[in-house]
Amino acid sequence: MNRIKTDICIIGAGSGGLSVAAGASQMGAKVVLLEGHKMGGDCLNYGCVPSKALIAAGKQAHAMETGASFGVKPTQPTVDYSVAKDHVHRVIDTIAPVDSQERFEGLGVHVVREYGHFISRQEVQAGPNIIEARRFVIATGSSPFVPPILGVQDTPYYTNETIFDLRDRPDHLIIIGGGPIGMEMAQAHIRLGCKVTVLEGAKAMGKDDPELAAVVLDRLTDEGVQIVEGQLARKVSGTDGDITVETQDETTFQGTHLLMAVGRKINIDKLNLDEGGVAHDRGVKVDPGLRSVTNKKVYAIGDVAGGLQFTHVAGYHAGVIVRSMLFGLPAKASTRHIPWATYTDPELAQVGLTEEQARKAYGIKLDVVRFPYAENDRAIAEGKTTGLIKVMVSGGRPVGASIVGAHAGELIAMWAMAIANKQKMSAIANTVLPYPTLAEINKRAAGAYFSPKLFDNPTVKRVVGLVQRWLP
Template identity: 60%
Template sequence: MAEELKPDLCIIGAGSGGLSLAAGAVQMGASVVLIEGHKMGGDCLNYGCVPSKALLGAGRMVPPLSYADAQAHVRATIEKIEPHDSQDRFEGLGVTVLRDWARFTSPRTVEAGGRTIRARRFVIATGSRPFVPPIDGLEDVPYLTNETIFDLAEKPDHLIIIGGGPIGMEMAQAHRQLGCEVTVIEGAKALGRDDPDMAEIVVQHLRGQGITLHENTSAQAVTRSADGKITVETGQGPITGSHLLIAVGRKVNLAQLDLDTAGVEHTGKGVTVGANLRSVSNRRVYAIGDAAGGLHFTHVAGYHAGVVIRSILLGLPAKARTDHIPWVTYTEPELAHVGMSEADARAKYGGAVEVITQPFAGMDRAIATGQTEGLAKVIVHQGRPVGATIAGPQAGELIGIWALAIANSLKISAVANTVLPYPSLGEINKRLAGSYFSPRLFESAMVKRVVRTVQRFLP
């Protein structure tokens, strides 16, 4: 008979969300079982955020690294971070870690590693994997995904990438900077979920670096010749290269869990949950991160962990929201966004929306460092920022002040009143906020009358 464990909390998946939840819960006094069937740290550490940014960083080094050295830099980066996500660390915190695949055996039990776990609450944090589209001939051609591209030992002569989203565009730039010929095939618009004007700034920069980008172009079939060359047939003609990367999206990891046995409703997008991230059909089960069917970002999984810990451990009401979630594409220039898009804001608020822009070319620090390409934009409704997009150097860092403002419903005056060091790129945000007030102060006849009146009476 299998050994039975009875923890307060059983977490399935040791990626960003699962690890954050496990560490927080056990340190707050809960007993925790953490189950991971693959690698500790999940996709972000092993195949996603960490290796992709390390490869981008390697491509920007002066002098540039060889391709082999760049991949060695990726592995070394992962190895430096691994201990923080390791089984040893979490067992040291008091978490029971089981390294096996989990499956539900009833609405309140899970089996893994020859053990049965009967927990008070279960949290599904299984993340996602690359989605491979049904392209004719693809099953007979060797292709790469973000899970395999970092294992390449030799530099691709010509990398074809199907997918012009953040992963595809980041890998396109990284490989171009490392000396590869790169062609991107995108069925719609590249970086299509971002503000189109701002995305175009990044797209044009990448084209200028020599990346060939075919937008509104579908990959219809894939073949491989006798000499190993890979050809992608498109509606606009064939494209031939040495390697093929599939980067068209993600698929949630739920298939192995036997969710039907647990009475957990789910779709192809994830577990069906309420705003509190609790399963609508099994109150013992929660889902966080990609498994919850929402935004697929590592920081969202961490945020979700903080939401459910309030409910699971403290019995407090807590709901997840999405209006304050930022995201970044780490190309050069970077593309960052938080809140509503300009189009969505106009659709919701109509004419009561103000859009303010500020080019990096007008910023002293950008001029001094030669980083003048880019633009920052903020959308304001009734004196409060409701959305912001930045395309430019360090956009991922600069978007933070707008994420703070939107998360806390701050007025744009809070940013205008902030004193920032000179010269810094961060001044672009203060200048944006100042631009909101400038016409109200400097173009107002009433303000001018008040000033003249006050000046007459001042001693």
């Protein structure tokens, strides 16, 4: 066995692990990074990057069919599904060097391409290597969850880890799961010429604001996606090109391909956490500083920490624990300022509390202000008037924002910054933005908060009247 002593040993080279490795190494710590599969993790290889690339291909096809109102004659696009997948893999290949072993070794990180598992409270084994470290970081992420549906072991299916390698366009894709992954893939495939059916056991996009989710679901339905809610899949059967899904009420759905998109399971099975004295259930049990509650040498970040499952959360967690590990400073993770987005068309984005959550938390001390895309000049010019913003405000500060519409994932950034820095609504209202931009939707929403206080206030009108009499 080869023994290695180091300051920090990171298990997993996804977004969070790479962020810790880069930061810690460049600030002088000795770092060992373990990865038994692909550098870059799920986001680069199977998640955020390939899905957005396929969505972009679908948008190009859709644009050819929807130009009539601009004077552009609609035409039926000829889609080469395999070439669309070539685009997906070109995007991955373009980004991959940033996450590569070579780059991180250039930063001074000792990269070991083996899976790691604990053999004691202060040691991890990775292949023929035993790593003894002052601190360990578990950053192993999550994988697609495949529910124990009858027949699933004998029926071909895809997950987000395999769908991007499919080269032949599905004639009819059945998607089990109506969350963000399911809906993004549904719209991408319907636009690329597939028939698509989504089966959801509860409510599609059920974790989002229902008013805003309805805007997205209506668009997908209009584009031809069949969305079936309240029907749990009970049994699957068939072969390549001939798939049957039976729901609990014995309704059957026929398709050619099956995609499982029902959620994620945290990757802890290979870690031997008990041997490391690391308490766990679904994920690693951590304190507010993301440190194991039972082994203070161990931190967990990203999905494996058991909270929000987003790539940018893993990156945020990395910053929290670097502060603690390298400088010994107190640091705690929070979720109140974490945004997220679903990249359908229109997009749906959220930061902080939804309206329902905010009403429960603040009651009568809450104001909800709204502004529609249909009253934004840039949205009108580009024919993207479907959508709205809702901002939840208490004590003059935003506590949540929900946006559905074009570029919602970009527009949410202003509210994420405001909530993270505890800014008041006046900070948004006082910001001067270029005209015409979609970003003015944010400013108009802030204006909608102040308008009643200024324009419907008798005291303000009396003061203005008195001033006008006395002004020279």
